[in-house]
Amino acid sequence: MDTKIMLPESEMPKHWYNALPDLPTPLAPPLDPATGKPVSPEQLAPIFPMGIIAQEMSPERMIEIPEPVLDIYRLYRPTPLVRARRLEKALGVKCKIYYKDESRSPAGSHKPNTAIPQAYYNKLEGVKRLATETGAGQWGTALSFASKMFGLECTVYMVKVSYNQKPYRRILIQSYGSQIYASPSEMTQVGRSVLASDPDCQGSLGLAISEAVEDAATHEDTKYALGSVLNHVVLHQTIVGQEVKSQLAIAGDKPDYLVGCVGGGSNFGGLVLPFLPEKLAGEKITFVAAEPKACPTLTRGQYRYDYGDVARLTPLLKMHTLGHGYMPAPIHAGGLRYHGDAPLVCNLMAEGLIDARAYYQNDCFEAALLFQATEGFLPAPETSHAIKAAIEVAKQAEAGQNVVFLYSGHGLLDLASYDAYLHGNLTDFEHSQEEIDEALKTCPTIEG
Amino acid sequence: MDTKIMLPESEMPKHWYNALPDLPTPLAPPLDPATGKPVSPEQLAPIFPMGIIAQEMSPERMIEIPEPVLDIYRLYRPTPLVRARRLEKALGVKCKIYYKDESRSPAGSHKPNTAIPQAYYNKLEGVKRLATETGAGQWGTALSFASKMFGLECTVYMVKVSYNQKPYRRILIQSYGSQIYASPSEMTQVGRSVLASDPDCQGSLGLAISEAVEDAATHEDTKYALGSVLNHVVLHQTIVGQEVKSQLAIAGDKPDYLVGCVGGGSNFGGLVLPFLPEKLAGEKITFVAAEPKACPTLTRGQYRYDYGDVARLTPLLKMHTLGHGYMPAPIHAGGLRYHGDAPLVCNLMAEGLIDARAYYQNDCFEAALLFQATEGFLPAPETSHAIKAAIEVAKQAEAGQNVVFLYSGHGLLDLASYDAYLHGNLTDFEHSQEEIDEALKTCPTIEG
Numbered sequence A, B: 001m002d003t004k005i006m007l008p009e010s011e012m013p014k015h016w017y018n019a020l021p022d023l024p025t026p027l028a029p030p031l032d033p034a035t036g037k038p039v040s041p042e043q044l045a046p047i048f049p050m051g052i053i054a055q056e057m058s059p060e061r062m063i064e065i066p067e068p069v070l071d072i073y074r075l076y077r078p079t080p081l082v083r084a085r086r087l088e089k090a091l092g093v094k095c096k097i098y099y100k101d102e103s104r105s106p107a108g109s110h111k112p113n114t115a116i117p118q119a120y121y122n123k124l125e126g127v128k129r130l131a132t133e134t135g136a137g138q139w140g141t142a143l144s145f146a147s148k149m150f151g152l153e154c155t156v157y158m159v160k161v162s163y164n165q166k167p168y169r170r171i172l173i174q175s176y177g178s179q180i181y182a183s184p185s186e187m188t189q190v191g192r193s194v195l196a197s198d199p200d201c202q203g204s205l206g207l208a209i210s211e212a213v214e215d216a217a218t219h220e221d222t223k224y225a226l227g228s229v230l231n232h233v234v235l236h237q238t239i240v241g242q243e244v245k246s247q248l249a250i251a252g253d254k255p256d257y258l259v260g261c262v263g264g265g266s267n268f269g270g271l272v273l274p275f276l277p278e279k280l281a282g283e284k285i286t287f288v289a290a291e292p293k294a295c296p297t298l299t300r301g302q303y304r305y306d307y308g309d310v311a312r313l314t315p316l317l318k319m320h321t322l323g324h325g326y327m328p329a330p331i332h333a334g335g336l337r338y339h340g341d342a343p344l345v346c347n348l349m350a351e352g353l354i355d356a357r358a359y360y361q362n363d364c365f366e367a368a369l370l371f372q373a374t375e376g377f378l379p380a381p382e383t384s385h386a387i388k389a390a391i392e393v394a395k396q397a398e399a400g401q402n403v404v405f406l407y408s409g410h411g412l413l414d415l416a417s418y419d420a421y422l423h424g425n426l427t428d429f430e431h432s433q434e435e436i437d438e439a440l441k442t443c444p445t446i447e448g
Helices: A050-056 A067-073 A085-091 A112-124 A138-149 A160-165 A167-175 A189-197 A205-217 A231-251 A266-280 A343-350 A361-375 A381-396 A415-422 A433-440 B050-056 B067-073 B085-091 B112-124 B138-149 B160-165 B167-175 B189-197 B205-217 B231-251 B266-280 B343-350 B361-375 B381-396 B415-422 B433-440
Strands: A015-017 A062-064 A081-083 A096-101 A129-134 A153-159 A179-183 A222-224 A257-261 A286-292 A302-307 A316-321 A354-359 A402-407 B015-017 B062-064 B081-083 B096-101 B129-134 B153-159 B179-183 B222-224 B257-261 B286-292 B302-307 B316-321 B354-359 B402-407
Touching: A015 A231, A050 A112, A050 A231, A067 A112, A081 A231, A085 A096, A085 A361, A085 A381, A096 A231, A096 A381, A112 A129, A112 A138, A112 A231, A129 A138, A129 A205, A138 A153, A138 A167, A153 A160, A153 A167, A153 A205, A160 A167, A160 A179, A167 A179, A167 B415, A179 A205, A189 A205, A205 A222, A231 A266, A231 A343, A231 A402, A257 A266, A257 A381, A266 A286, A266 A343, A266 A402, A286 A343, A286 A381, A302 A343, A316 A343, A343 A354, A354 A361, A354 A381, A361 A381, A361 A415, A381 A402, A415 B167, B015 B231, B050 B112, B050 B231, B067 B112, B081 B231, B085 B096, B085 B361, B085 B381, B096 B231, B096 B381, B112 B129, B112 B138, B112 B231, B129 B138, B129 B205, B138 B153, B138 B167, B153 B160, B153 B167, B153 B205, B160 B167, B160 B179, B167 B179, B179 B205, B189 B205, B205 B222, B231 B266, B231 B343, B231 B402, B257 B266, B257 B381, B266 B286, B266 B343, B266 B402, B286 B343, B286 B381, B302 B343, B316 B343, B343 B354, B354 B361, B354 B381, B361 B381, B361 B415, B381 B402
Parallel strands: A096 A402, A129 A153, A129 A222, A153 A179, A257 A286, A257 A402, A286 A354, B096 B402, B129 B153, B129 B222, B153 B179, B257 B286, B257 B402, B286 B354
Antiparallel strands: A015 A062, A081 A096, A302 A316, B015 B062, B081 B096, B302 B316
8 A cells, every 4th residue: 555645636525524513512602792692694794704604604514615716725635645654663553653744735734725715705705805813823824825826915913922033934924925014013003002001012812813803804805814713714624634534445444543733623623523423423433632731721621601812802602711811831832822722623522522632842842753753754843742642542552443643734934943842942831720720710701 | 637647656666767878978987086087986985885886887777766765755755746727827828837846855855866765775785874065955954864764873064154044954954863063163174174274164065075075984884975966866866757757648748848957957867867768769858957147057167077076075077067166156046056067967968958048046036936926835946947947938838838847845944035035135146257267267177
């Protein structure tokens, strides 16, 4: 059997899989914090196009992927499913290990899978410009790429500390023609007011979200785009899991373990949700979610309504949260530093359908370098959490079993993190229960 | 027809194609500068393993690729041949444009195609450590990866100015477990002597070669590895052109133009040489070599014997040279800053079988950003020269013709160069005839 299982372009999925109608319990709706009632589509219209809002709430099981989106997907999809034989051998495991390589996109991660349709639906409705935030830079890169493909302008608010520490990410975003501002910026009311009181403010993802949302809400021709958490984002990522299913079928295998890292939950959801019907029908498939101990939403958070952002601009979402006031420690997997998770993923977690595990970053970097030493490629720090979990699972798996993990992105723009690890300069973080209890107090009291 | 033409792993070439027996005129042999006579295999034995020396001089047309090398190739090969439809459309050309994507390797370029077999043959002969030089860092990364795959140690001498300007390249090399030293270093006699007279010396590729060769020559368990120019390097790269041939056959097409950038000539040679028999048999295939105007070896150099390195440690090679004393201007395509070219490529050039073209770097960066704006991916500065030439050729090509260019590497570790371009800070360089004549005086007077 081949090392890389390639799916022919003709067999690339033509639909996204919408898990909403298949959930064992209905998804708790997003609530308007002012009224405590479900948010209406009209309330979202100032910041999202109707095509996206419809997908956020769709009852349809299969949603057709528009041809112009497929056209851009074909620049890098289908992505390979790779049998990690050299990793298996180094570990001495009895099972097979596969990884689904989403690092092959122009942005180097899975993020374009949703950036492309988001740009498309905005273009379709006459939007001229997209505004978004980015922390580590993966999402800003992906939306910049997608905007360029559809001839949209793109404005990225990048958390100031990352903007200064990661010049390569900034330049890559600019090379796609996007405007990029260090957040807090002078471009928005919220940015100016923060700078007025704290000129040296280094920014936060929550603040950058606030700037991007304000930009979209105050400009007629501009909408906002989000890279994780929401249903439509997870929906778009289901192309990943569907491809995995077809590729395993080519190999004559079925998955026993599906492993992904969880930040906002979109890459993990995109991998596992297409296998939900089989799991609910009784097939023994374990969904393994890997998260950092420094931001242990699934393993230590509470399942309740909370704001999606620090500035409380978003609707309330029911999710495993550490409280929107939670300040995750500065681990290098920037994409995993989010206080909540996608409601779709949390719904499964609450049903006992997910095996969530939390890891220290030094253990994850060690796993990443073992992967690199055997399979050759350098993973992103976020991806290293999935690798760590996959290795742990594989060591306990039996002969004949198959472990599949999602290789969500490469680490070529994260080399400063590896430098710190190689020099022994990385700290492992874990909050005390008292600290987490304190952060949880920032959750609103509305109960869903 | 698919956007990406994938070759099944089962059809990956099992042999490298050796053009030596097919050349219309025999290749001029490397000469010993002391005697003016052809270099014997024994003279090369202190720095190269016999398996490599045999390939350097082999009369066999097809050389079998060892199974352990194929195993590592399969981590990233076969690479896709991509139909650049969006680029075609943006240009409004009538022909088809394809690119062969060698950026997909763990090192991000075509360099592992030769690093892997070089590491393998050294391992086979009991070598414990490889020493090499690197300028921009592509080759040092590739040999570090390949050494790791075969359990060899690797020492990289990196030109000091690059070592300091490109920390990400240094870290990537270190992440594979290699030792890396800024050259000139304290590790070698030549390094120490340079530092003694000039403590602030920023190094040069020629000096780094000298350090690596000295390291290999003075340590029993250590050999040297070179990333371009020599016959065996070009030989290993012919897997690229062979794959292109099979992939075009799948598409039902034949190439009218094969386009590659030329630094030392190995990626270009690897692309075009497998098509040499067809070309010599009368098929109309144009081999287009793209080089920088700042280092115009094929377009303005002389075809004569010269040293391969500045320090005159290598045998004399017959090639298109600007003189080994030529100091190329500091263009951003570091991999194209070499005073000579592979003798195999120069042999074809001298026979009139190559259409060589030289470009300014600003024009190449402009072409690179057009490629990125249409096809999504950011090319290496070296690769941008091939893109510039491919666009030029495509604009003049007719309907029904096919232009194939080699996408030799990605630009994710060259973002500082793009930043300079985007800010209008790149200078275009071209030497006067007087300056080139002066550099040519450094060539030895031996005539081949």
